[in-house]
Amino acid sequence: AQSVSQHNHHVILSEAASLELGCNYSYGGTVNLFWYVQYPGQHLQLLLKYFSGDPLVKGIKGFEAEFIKSKFSFNLRKPSVQWSDTAEYFCAVKGGSSNTGKLIFGQGTTLQVKP
Amino acid sequence: GAVVSQHPSWVICKSGTSVKIECRSLDFQATTMFWYRQFPKQSLMLMATSNEGSKATYEQGVEKDKFLINHASLTLSTLTVTSAHPEDSSFYICSAAGTGVASGQFFGPGTRLTVL
Numbered sequence: 001a002q003s004v005s006q007h008n009h010h011v012i013l014s015e016a017a018s019l020e021l022g023c024n025y026s027y028g029g030t031v032n033l034f035w036y037v038q039y040p041g042q043h044l045q046l047l048l049k050y051f052s053g054d055p056l057v058k059g060i061k062g063f064e065a066e067f068i069k070s071k072f073s074f075n076l077r078k079p080s081v082q083w084s085d086t087a088e089y090f091c092a093v094k095g096g097s098s099n100t101g102k103l104i105f106g107q108g109t110t111l112q113v114k115p
Numbered sequence: 116g117a118v119v120s121q122h123p124s125w126v127i128c129k130s131g132t133s134v135k136i137e138c139r140s141l142d143f144q145a146t147t148m149f150w151y152r153q154f155p156k157q158s159l160m161l162m163a164t165s166n167e168g169s170k171a172t173y174e175q176g177v178e179k180d181k182f183l184i185n186h187a188s189l190t191l192s193t194l195t196v197t198s199a200h201p202e203d204s205s206f207y208i209c210s211a212a213g214t215g216v217a218s219g220q221f222f223g224p225g226t227r228l229t230v231l
Contacts (some may be wrong), residue, residue: 036222043223046219102161103210
């Protein structure tokens with residue numbers, strides 16, 4: 001069965017610090033990988049996604065993620081966080097290439113950025 | 116961009132009553148919609164996959180007779196929580212999967228259900 005594990009449950013950083021959130025997945029076949037962000041009181045928004053090709057994916061707001069197939073990982077990074085990045089971050093995996101396949105979410109990481 | 120709306124955004128009901136939540140794709144057609152449940156400070160748990168014109172596919176452990184899903188058109192899916200109880204209180208989120216320029220899954224803002 002597919003599963004997603006996010007290593008960090010709660011991360012606290014100061015502004016300008018670098019960020020890396022871990023995500024590992026379990027799935028035997030082709031996967032599509034996603035990072036979503038949920039700002040306080042708002043709905044989920046897509047940060048970035050990996051389907052195929054370059055394993056280093058760049059997303060919105062300066063975020064990027066690297067797909068390392070051998071490690072079943074898809075870690076999210078940002079070189080310098082801002083207070084406005086305070087939010088809940090979810091890694092998700094979708095098996096196969098169908099656009100209508102179901103997403104399996106990790107447990108989420110709460111990021112708190114101190115000004 | 117692709118927008119998904121949910122109505123209502125929050126609802127409070129008495130135990131034993133039924134509540135209907137609507138999920139609409141506003142500017143694209145969605146053959147597939149998904150319903151998730153999110154408990155406080157927890158992740159989204161997929162409840163069911165809804166395909167237009169056919170019966171929903173429920174995840175293991177989700178009672179299909181309690182959580183009725185109808186996907187009557189390419190832009191509307193509804194989730195009805197029947198005979199709601201306090202343990203059904205949660206945040207219910209839908210997503211809609213589009214194609215073409217709206218390729219991907221797009222999430223609604225969620226509905227906060229509180230059962231007294």
